[in-house]
Amino acid sequence: MLEVKNQNNNKSDNDTLLKKLAKDLKLGEYKVKLCFTKLSLDYSDKYFEDNYSLSKELVCSYYGILDDYIRDDEAKKEFDLQIKRFDEVYLDTAPLIHEDWFLFFIANASLTLHKRRKKLVILEKTMEEMFGIARNEEKDLDVRLRAKVRPFLFQHLAKKGLLKIMDTGSKGIADDHLVSLFKRRGKNNNILLITQDRYLSERVVQLGENLNKNIDLPSHSFLERFTQRKFIDEDIVKKVVVCELMKNGDLLRLYICQHCRDSYYDKLFDCGGFVLCSSCYYEIENEKQTQKAIKQIEEKKRLKELQEAQEKRDLEQQIITVGKIIKRKQRQVLAAIISILVVFLIIVLLLI
Ligand SMILES: [Zn+2]
Numbered sequence: 001m002l003e004v005k006n007q008n009n010n011k012s013d014n015d016t017l018l019k020k021l022a023k024d025l026k027l028g029e030y031k032v033k034l035c036f037t038k039l040s041l042d043y044s045d046k047y048f049e050d051n052y053s054l055s056k057e058l059v060c061s062y063y064g065i066l067d068d069y070i071r072d073d074e075a076k077k078e079f080d081l082q083i084k085r086f087d088e089v090y091l092d093t094a095p096l097i098h099e100d101w102f103l104f105f106i107a108n109a110s111l112t113l114h115k116r117r118k119k120l121v122i123l124e125k126t127m128e129e130m131f132g133i134a135r136n137e138e139k140d141l142d143v144r145l146r147a148k149v150r151p152f153l154f155q156h157l158a159k160k161g162l163l164k165i166m167d168t169g170s171k172g173i174a175d176d177h178l179v180s181l182f183k184r185r186g187k188n189n190n191i192l193l194i195t196q197d198r199y200l201s202e203r204v205v206q207l208g209e210n211l212n213k214n215i216d217l218p219s220h221s222f223l224e225r226f227t228q229r230k231f232i233d234e235d236i237v238k239k240v241v242v243c244e245l246m247k248n249g250d251l252l253r254l255y256i257c258q259h260c261r262d263s264y265y266d267k268l269f270d271c272g273g274f275v276l277c278s279s280c281y282y283e284i285e286n287e288k289q290t291q292k293a294i295k296q297i298e299e300k301k302r303l304k305e306l307q308e309a310q311e312k313r314d315l316e317q318q319i320i321t322v323g324k325i326i327k328r329k330q331r332q333v334l335a336a337i338i339s340i341l342v343v344f345l346i347i348v349l350l351l352i
Pocket of ligand 1: 257260279281
């Protein structure tokens, strides 16, 4: 790794950075200095003063100090709700070294991991990739520095029982190791993968969907459902869920839309990985509404036709009825004429 002191000669005149870091992190100045020395970095380089949060992150990672990254109680509760459902939580390379987001994540998730006896899992292959990034001069300096210091943090977390490094062999790339691992372990475990890689995320969500199709849901009696509601909740099929790590350690889950097949990020809900995206949802809803409106128009048209037919029948009936009345009247008139003629004839006969 290219040392900072060789690439940047802009030196700070005093030990302001050391003092500030020591004060903020409640550490002795010598310890802050030791951290930079152990990482072969020149703390007096102005780069570290100008990038204070990165400098703080380096010291915190080196000594495993996470107090400054703990959020409020509500956020911790949210982390608990999100993580408790998973048996295993795997981390890909990028989220580990993207800004200080992993520090926020582990600082807030550690309570849940500890309480529920769960561990974060990082593959040996992922560690190899990270060592490669630390040595790769084409990468940005802050990324290289994070990749260099994170293994120290992992050691602290491993000592506390919060993290383990899993060896899955050295062939191929970490993505393939993760996918084949989930194929095996996803059958019986609820797995969470945290990655910034969209392609890998889509691969794993598809895998999770395939696993769900082949797995029978555990069946529970009414009594079990009644008495162990929490337990039943945790049986909701997810098997393999993929999230992206966000600012402040938040997680956003990747879903694939079963309609347009596009992937998108949203909150972590209890459901399968294939869910309609909002535009498809509205499109389908609009289509439904249009179909409903068309049906209503057709129904109105049908009713109108029925009504018109009925009116026509009624009119015909009325015409028939008028005809009958005329005929009756004609018969009455005829009867009257005949009666008059008969009376007239009788009178004539009597007169004769
Ligand atoms: Zn869609």
